[in-house]
Amino acid sequence: MVKKIAQGIFGLGGVILGYVIGDFLINIPAVKELGLLSEYYRTVLFMIFICLIFGIILYLVSPKIYKAITEVIEYVEKNIQKLSIGEIVYGAVGALIALIITSILAKPLLDFHEILGPLIVVLLNVIAAIIGMDIMIKKKDDITNILVNIKKNGSTKDKKGKSISRSIPKVLDTSVIIDGRIFDICETGFVEGPLVIPNFVLDELRHISDSSDSLKRVRGRRGLDVLNRIQKELNIETQIWEGDFPKIAEVDSKLVKLAQHLNGKVVTNDYNLNKVAEVQGVSVLNINELSNAIKPVVIPGEEMVVDVVKDGKEASQGVAFLDDGTMIVVENGKRFIGERIDVLVTSVLQTAAGRMIFAKPKEN
Incomplete structure (x- = not known):
């Protein structure tokens, strides 16, 4: 039904277009000099002929036009669903600016023809709006950074009383958030903001916290708790970066790209990300490199209470984990798998790849 109505509308549009073109042709001086349309009935017949021709043509091609319009609408709907609220707002602003500029520049075209002039202006406005929207969406992060830099006049305080400065942005990765030590480091004032938390890192944390693996689930929830504390308890600027890099699949690659984009630094304890x-x-x-330069969290001879969860590489070894994911290798701990035991730390191995604690069961 809708398709038939569309055909009728296109046919009527063809008749109107034929009338406009016919009227334009009749008023051409060269055509007037020929005298072929000098009589009234000839003019009427010519106009009817032109209107019918264009009406029939548009009526016949309307199914293809209707199909093309439908595909365009579906394409636009799919792409809009992929856009964030911020991108939609930026796109709307870009389209509005482009429409204002085009309306001013294309004003002389309105005098070109009574009907064709406005049609050309409308077409130019549509094209300009699409271009303006595309440019604003692609450059939204740069524009946001410019606006933020303009807003910052030295170090000020935001509504929550958090200090805002012009320091280099620090992009946090998933591992360093789960680790939790970044909170203590920021609290001491050794790291200045802004701390940038990408949206794709938040998504990864939520995915880990919803994992069926209990260890991963605990680590993910710990990471979310650490983020919550950073935002609420630290007197330091934090930003949630809502953008994404759709063409990049790996989170580590996205972090590096974001750091390049913001001219910032990546904060991590992931050895591989460090090298990349x-x-x-x-x-x-x-x-981890910072931890190498200071006193270890645990020292040989210290007592700990751990849950042995699995066996180690060696036949008699058991493995436990701290809340931050640090591995504890318990000598002769295989027989205690599934139990909570007291252990004595024998040594601590700290490298850029992470920290590993070696321990043995405490003798009762």
């Missing part, structure tokens, strides 16, 4: 970032010229703040 260094290769691409991105500065890295590695929490």
Whole structure:
């Protein structure tokens, strides 16, 4: 039914277009000099002929036009669903600016023809709106950074009383959030903001916290708790970066790309990400490297209470984990799998790849 109505509308549009073109042709001086349409009935017949021709043509091609319009609408709907609220707002602003500029520049075209002039202006406005929207969406992050930099006049305080400065942005990765030590480091004032938390890192944390694996689930929830504390308890600027890099699949690659985009640094304790970032010229703040330069969290001879969850590489070894994911290798701990036991730390191995604690069961 809708298709038939559309055909009728296109046919009527063809008749109107034929009338406009016919009227244009009749008023051409060269056609007037020929005298072929000098008599009234000839003019009427010519106009009827032109209107019918264009009406029939548009009526016949209307199914293809209707199909093309339907495909365009579906394409637009799919792409709009992929856009965030921020991108839609930026796109609307870009389209509005483009429409204002085009309306001013294309005003002389309105005098070109009574009907064709406005049609051309409308077409130019549509094209300009699409271009303006596309440019604003692609450059939204740059525009946001410019607006933020304009807003910042030295170090000020936001509504929550958090300090805002012009320091280099620090992009947090998933591992360093789960680790939790970044909170203590920021609390001491050794790291300045802004701390940038990408939306795709938040998605990864939510995915980990919903995992069927109990260990992963605990780590994911710990990461979300750490983020919550960073935002509420620290007197430091934090930003949630809502953009994404759809063409990049891996989170690590996205982090490096974001750090390049913001001219910032990546904060991590992931050894592989550390190396990838260094290769691409991105500065890295590695929490494990910082830990190497200060006193270890645990020292040999210290007592700990751990849950042995699985066996180790060696036949008699058991493995436990701290809340931050640090592995504890318990010598002769295989027989205690599934139990909570007291252990004595024998040594601590700290490298850029992470920390590993070796321990043995405490003798009762």
